[in-house]
Amino acid sequence: MESDKKTCFHCGILGAMPEEIGATIDNLNDLSETNYGDLKIFSGEWLGDEFDNLTIYISVAWSGWGKVSAARAATRLIGTSFKKKKIDLLIFTGVAGAANSSLKQWDLVVPSALVQHDMDARPLFPKFVVPTLRTDKLNSIEKYSDWSVAILSEAISRGKLQKFGQISRGVIATGDRFITEKGLINMLSDEIIDLCAVEMEGAAVAQVSHQEGIPWLILRVISDSADESAAQTFSEFLQEYSKISWNLVETLMSEIKSII
Ligand code: ADE
Numbered sequence: 001m002e003s004d005k006k007t008c009f010h011c012g013i014l015g016a017m018p019e020e021i022g023a024t025i026d027n028l029n030d031l032s033e034t035n036y037g038d039l040k041i042f043s044g045e046w047l048g049d050e051f052d053n054l055t056i057y058i059s060v061a062w063s064g065w066g067k068v069s070a071a072r073a074a075t076r077l078i079g080t081s082f083k084k085k086k087i088d089l090l091i092f093t094g095v096a097g098a099a100n101s102s103l104k105q106w107d108l109v110v111p112s113a114l115v116q117h118d119m120d121a122r123p124l125f126p127k128f129v130v131p132t133l134r135t136d137k138l139n140s141i142e143k144y145s146d147w148s149v150a151i152l153s154e155a156i157s158r159g160k161l162q163k164f165g166q167i168s169r170g171v172i173a174t175g176d177r178f179i180t181e182k183g184l185i186n187m188l189s190d191e192i193i194d195l196c197a198v199e200m201e202g203a204a205v206a207q208v209s210h211q212e213g214i215p216w217l218i219l220r221v222i223s224d225s226a227d228e229s230a231a232q233t234f235s236e237f238l239q240e241y242s243k244i245s246w247n248l249v250e251t252l253m254s255e256i257k258s259i260i
Pocket of ligand 1: 095178180224234
């Protein structure tokens with residue numbers, strides 16, 4: 001980063017639900033709103049710590065659940081400019097069901113890779129392979145995932161992210177299904193090596209960003225165990241999580257200068 005010139009960084013932040021992004025909009029200055037049918041994108045200048053030579057713009061949206069909604073919102077967000085600055089990084093943040101019994105509520109998952117567990121174009125392509133990409137797995141971008149793990153671990157060890165648990169790496173499986181069956185998790189775990197969590201948007205956002213050439217980062221917090229109790233624990237967790245979900249985004253934004 002040049003020291004004598006003001007640098008701008010424009011971060012897109014996407015979640016499936018407003019609860020997963022928290023108070024983001026309240027932390028933006030010069031707020032503007034763009035509407036695409038029922039999708040709203042809010043853009044503004046981040047009101048966090050002041051950096052000498054860096055201004056952070058944020059554009060934020062919630063997509064709704066599922067891969068189609070997530071892909072549509074990611075596409076719109078990637079196309080958003082604020083004060084003529086295009087998106088530099090797209091972060092998707094939200095909750096996930098644990099697919100590994102060592103993961104507990106409030107643990108964080110930064111995926112090493114994402115798989116669409118409901119993609120099945122056999123016999124033309126092997127199970128899970130996304131035909132357009134000719135791969136079954138989208139690997140995360142190390143620069144951003146390693147950075148987020150380092151920043152969040154440090155914040156947790158300094159007691160800054162109270163309530164949050166351990167940070168794990170592993171494969172996240174995405175599909176248009178809210179999973180409430182241990183049997184299905186066991187089947188997916190047999191087929192997807194290193195599976196640690198399931199959710200309904202991440203691989204779609206990763207695919208769109210990858211195809212559009214925009215850096216991306218997915219971050220998930222465990223809300224439930226994707227078993228028979230998932231619907232109840234998910235709803236209860238979401239109420240608590242919505243009060244502090246912004247802390248995660250804020251922690252990352254306050255260290256964004258280290259990846260520019
Ligand atoms: N997101 C959070 N919990 C989930 C679950 N059990 N299945 C799919 N997506 C989820």
